[in-house]
Amino acid sequence: MARERGEPVVVVRQARASLGSRPVLRGVDLTVRRGEVVALLGANGSGKSTMVRALVGQVPLTGGELELFGTPRRRFRQWARVGYMPQRTTAASGVPATVREVVSAGRLARTKLRWPGRGDRAAVDRALELVGMADRARDSVNALSGGQHQRVLIARALAGEPELLIMDEPMAGVDLASQQVLADALRQQVARGTTVLLVLHELGPLEPLIDRAVVLRDGCVAHDGPPPKAVGQHALPGHDHIHPHAADAAEPIRTGLLI
Numbered sequence: 542m543a544r545e546r547g548e549p550v551v552v553v554r555q556a557r558a559s560l561g562s563r564p565v566l567r568g569v570d571l572t573v574r575r576g577e578v579v580a581l582l583g584a585n586g587s588g589k590s591t592m593v594r595a596l597v598g599q600v601p602l603t604g605g606e607l608e609l610f611g612t613p614r615r616r617f618r619q620w621a622r623v624g625y626m627p628q629r630t631t632a633a634s635g636v637p638a639t640v641r642e643v644v645s646a647g648r649l650a651r652t653k654l655r656w657p658g659r660g661d662r663a664a665v666d667r668a669l670e671l672v673g674m675a676d677r678a679r680d681s682v683n684a685l686s687g688g689q690h691q692r693v694l695i696a697r698a699l700a701g702e703p704e705l706l707i708m709d710e711p712m713a714g715v716d717l718a719s720q721q722v723l724a725d726a727l728r729q730q731v732a733r734g735t736t737v738l739l740v741l742h743e744l745g746p747l748e749p750l751i752d753r754a755v756v757l758r759d760g761c762v763a764h765d766g767p768p769p770k771a772v773g774q775h776a777l778p779g780h781d782h783i784h785p786h787a788a789d790a791a792e793p794i795r796t797g798l799l800i
């Protein structure tokens with residue numbers, strides 16, 4: 542794909558973080574360049590969510606460095622350039638909000654205190670269209686299925702028209718047809734030059750979009766390179782696949798769901 546790759550948008554150097562007394566990130570290195578689509582893979586509990594939450598300032602590091610757009614994370618203030626979609630939580634918010642309201646919240650870093658204008662409304666419309674939820678815009682989010690809710694969260698991240706999109710398991714609980722819809726939405730976003738860091742368990746319909754995969758194992762990077770093909774095909778629970786193209790042949794990389 543002839544996309545321009547440029548300067549690093551995300552730089553993580555020897556990141557360490559603990560949650561409670563447990564060391565969760567134990568020296569992670571990760572670079573994402575402008576225009577790249579990078580998948581962050583790994584078993585449950587390997588530290589994927591903690592890594593992306595550290596990037597958006599929700600988890601403090603106990604060591605190492607983070608940079609966003611060339612600025613140390615501590616000094617980074619341009620949050621309108623970043624769209625973040627957290628991992629789905631099972632708890633419903635209970636707050637009665639419409640689909641449109643939730644997606645509009647994705648513009649907040651851009652609008653700040655000014656009244657949303659035509660451009661903001663157009664961006665929200667576009668995001669709703671992209672995920673196929675335009676016809677549900679007036680519905681309460683509490684009346685949506687899990688997969689529809691997931692689409693709304695994706696639309697919220699897209700509505701801010703971010704340069705860097707960070708998504709934590711956007712496909713979780715989404716059926717195959719909807720995954721295709723979301724993959725198409727993401728493809729359009731990538732074609733506009735958006736840089737993407739995605740936490741995934743399987744590549745699925747996103748596989749053609751992924752430039753590089755970083756696999757975490759116990760809070761360390763176990764693989765950084767071409768996406769392991771097997772993840773898309775065999776990432777079923779319990780499947781334990783030895784990846785044939787492991788960079789270090791002496792230590793095969795297990796790329797199944799249970800790494």
Ligand SMILES: Nc1ncnc2c1ncn2[C@@H]1O[C@H](COP(=O)(O)OP(=O)(O)OP(=O)(O)O)[C@@H](O)[C@H]1O
Pocket residue numbers: 560561563565583584585586587588589590591592628
């Ligand atoms: N708030 C917390 N307090 C203490 N430990 C936590 C907390 N959140 C996560 N952990 C632990 O940190 C480790 C890494 O969790 P993390 O959510 O980053 O994993 P993950 O790779 O995203 O997993 P999954 O695939 O299940 O989403 C796990 O062992 C988890 O139990």
Ligand SMILES: [Mg+2]
Pocket residue numbers: 589590591628709
């Ligand atoms: Mg997670």
